[in-house]
Amino acid sequence: MGEPQDCFARLTGVKRRFGAVIALDGVDLEVRAGQRIGLVGHNGAGKSTLMNILAGAYAPNEGRLFIAGQEQPDYSVGRAQQLGVCCVFQELSLCPNLTVVENTRVTHRALRGPGWRGKARALISGKLDEIFPGHSIAASTLVQDLGIGQRQMVEIARAFTETETPARLVILDEPTSSLDGHTAAQLLSFLRHAAAGGISVILISHLLGEILENSDTIAVMRDGRIVAEDRASAFNRDKLVQAMGTEESPAPVPQSVTAARAQSSVRVRARPGRQTSSREVVAHEGEIIGLAGLAGHGQTDLLRAIFSASSRRSPDVTLVGTVALVAGDRQADGVFALWSVADNITIRSLGRLTRGGLISPSREQALSDHWRDKIKIRTPDMGNNILSLSGGNQQKALFARALGSDAAIILMDDPMRGVDIATKLEVYDIIRREAHSGRTFLWYTTETDELSVCDHVYVMRDGAIVAEMDRSELSEAAVIQSSFKGAG
C-alpha cells in the first residue's frame, strides 16, 4: 500500500435520488493512483449508482466530484473517457450484433479513418492476450456467438484498452461473476499488476474472499452511504458481513438427511450430447444435483437439452415431472423487460391462476405477494416495471417464478451471479427446504461454495461428464482437477 500517493478521484457529499428513492445519501470517497478499492454492500446499497456517477452516466443531485485534481462541474461520459475513467458494467454493455473488434470501436472515438479496423483488432487482441492468456476468442467473432463468460472477458479487456488517454481508473462491477475460477484468477492477478503500474481499480463484488484478498482498501456501503472504510487487512469475513448490516447471521440450515441415492425415484436421466461414454446425469426426487467445471463447457447446453425435452421427446433425456428453468443470462433469457415484477413472477403459473378461463388478478397478486415476502424482493410496488429493480432483485424475481410454479424439477443456470451474500444464503435455504419437500434441482454453478449445498456433483469438461462426486467427497481441489484433466 505505501504512503498516500496523489489522489486521483474524490467525491464529497454526493447524493443521488431516483424519484422518491434515495440511492446515494452523501458519499465521501477518495481514490488514490494505483489503489485497489474493494466495494461491498447488499443489493440496492448504492454501489451501482456510485459507479454510474464516477462513469459520468448519472449526474449527482448534490455533492462535488474532483477528478485528476480538478473539480468536474459538467461531468459526462465523454469527460470521463477523456480523463481515463472507464467501467465494466454488470449488465453486459456489448452490442451482440457487432464483432469483438467493432465493439472496441464503440468506446474509442479515436479509432476512425482508414485502417481503424486493424488498429482496433491489435488493441483488443493484445489486451485479451495480456489479461487472459490462452483465451480462445477470435477478434472477428460476433459477440452474440460468444458465451457469457467470454463476453465478460471481452468487456473487461476492452475497458483496459487505451487510445488517446491512458486508463487511470477502472471500475469493475461483479467482474468475476460470469468467469470460472481459472479466468477469474487471471483477472485478479492482472488487476494487481495494473495497480502496481499506477492504475486505480474499484472492484465491486459479492464474493467477500475475493474482495479481502484483492483490495488495498475496502469500503462498505449500506443504504446509500459508506458505513465503513479501512485497509483490507483490518477486515475479515465476519466484520464485513457485520458492517454490511446482515440482520443476523442466518441460522445454519438443517442439512437435509439425504436418503441413499438409490432409494427415492429417479426424476431426470440425461446424457450430454457430446458424451461418448455411457455416463449420464441422474437426479432423484428431492436431490440437489450440481453441475460443475469451467464456464462454458456444456453445462448450460445440458440444462437446455433437459428443458426442451419437457416439450419435445429426446433420446438422451428421460424426465418424470414438469420442469422450470432459472436463467443465468437474465437480460437475454430471463426477464420480460416491459412487464411488471408481478407479471414476471406469475407468467410460469398462469394456468393455475385462472378463474372461469380468465386470469384472476387476485390470485395473481396473492402468488406474487407471497413470493415477495418469502424471497424478500425489494420494491415498493410489485406492479412496478421489473427493470426498476436492482440486478440481484431481478434475479430473485426469476427464482420466485420457478419456485412459485408447479414444476417438480428446477434447472438453474448459474443464477446467483451478482446476487449478494445474504440473499444467496436465503435462497440456499429455500432450495434445501424445497428439495426436502420433494423437488429436484439441477444446478450449474461457477462458485465452489454453492456446490457444497448440492447432494451430488457432476463435473463437465468439453461438453461431457468427466467426474462425479458425492457431497462427502467434494472439494475444490477435486473439482478443479477434473475440470482440467479428463478422467473418463
Next chain:
Amino acid sequence: MSVPGKTTFHFSSMGRTLLPAFSLLVVLGGIAWLNPRAISYFGFNLMLNLAIPMVLATLAQMFVITGNDLDLSIGPFIGFAACVSATWLHDAPLVGIAILICAIGAYAAIGALIYLRDLPSVVVTLGMGFVWQGLAILVLPQPGGLAPDWLVTIMGIRPPFVPFPVLAAIVLAVVVWFLLERTSYGVILRGSGGNPVAVRRAGWSLLKLKMTLFAVAGLVGILSGLSLVGLTTSADANIGNGYTLLGIAGVILGGGEFTGGRVSPVGAVVGALTLALAASPLLTFMHIPPDWQIGANGAILIVVLTARVLVSRRQGLT
C-alpha cells in the same frame, strides 16, 4: 453456445449470408427452367425493369430497421418524391431540389420525434404515410407529369455485357455495404440497434444516430422515387405504395431481423432482386393469370420467409 467462438461464428455467419443468395438462385433456376431465353441481356433488362427503385426502397427500409424501427411511410414517401420529380424538378429544378432537401429534413425530424418522445415508430410512420400521400396528391392531382430528361437518360443507360439493373444493384450493394459495415461510423449506427444503452454509455448521442438513420432512409427513398420516374417518365401519387411492405420483406429475406441491428446491405439487395423476379416474371412464365398473381406473390413470400426462419432456427440449434 458453449462451443469455442471460432467454429460457431464461421458456420452461422456463412448461413446468414448464403441463404439470401440461395433463394435468389432458386428463383433464377425456376425462370431458367420455364423459359431459358429469359436468361439473357435483354431478358434481365426486361425482368428487372423496376428492380432499381425496389432495391433502393429496400435499402431505405433497411436503414430504419437498423435502429430497431419500421418505416410504414416509405412507400407513399417514394410516391411523393416521384411526383415532385415529375413536376417541380422538371419545371423549376431549384425549387424541386429545395423541396426534396426539406423532405430529408422532415425524415430526420421524424426520427428525432420518435426518439425524444419514445413513440412507436410504426404508429408515427403510419400517420406520416397519409401525410406524404396527401402531399403527393396536392403536387400531382392526376397521374401525369414529365420526368426530367437527365433522369430518363440515366435510367436508359445500356452498358455492354451486364444489364443496367444488375450493374446498379451491385454498385448499390457495395457502396452501402462499405458505408454500414466497414466504416467506423457505420459500426456505431448498427450498434445503436444492437445495444442502445451500451452505445449511449460510450458517450454517443442516440438522438443524432436515430436522426442520421432516418435522414439516410429519406435520402435513399428520394433516390428510389427519382429512379422510378426516370423509368416510367411520368408519375402518379400512388406509384410507390407497394414498396412499404415489399421493402420490409426484402430486408427480412436478405437475412435482416426486425430488432437487434442485425441487417445486411448485400442481403437486402439480393432480397429485393429475388422479390422483383419472383413477383411478376416467374409467375408470368408459370402461366398464372394476372388476377391470381398478387395472391401467388404473397404465397411465394410466405414460403421463402418460412424457409429462412426454419434454416436459421436449425443453425441456432447446432
